[in-house]
Amino acid sequence: MNTDDLEEMAGLIHFRAGAWQDLGYENPPTPESATIPPLGERSANAIKAGHEAVKDIDQLIARLHQVRAQLVSELRQDSDIRAVRVDAMLAERRAAVACPDHRPVHDSELGWYCAACGSDAPPDA
């Protein structure tokens, strides 16, 4: 999954939102710095940039929905694959124990231990 485009899209929105404000400052750092023109007095370029920013935002929202859907799907698949692997591992472990007197004792730190065969396999279900 490649999400490199998200940063680029967000950067473009940031730039165009700035252009909508005619690249002026809300709090000008110096007296020479441009201020944001009031609504109703913005340039044609600012208005164009504002409309483009709205379109870009719609595209980013659509793209975020795609990324979200893919993440949810991959997380679900990952979980399913892990569950199958754990089930197989547990079945394998149970099958591998051919202990005639398998009565493992559980220790909260060491886990299961069978004195008869020395294995850490849990008791047969």
Ligand SMILES: [Zn+2]
């Ligand atoms: Zn045993």
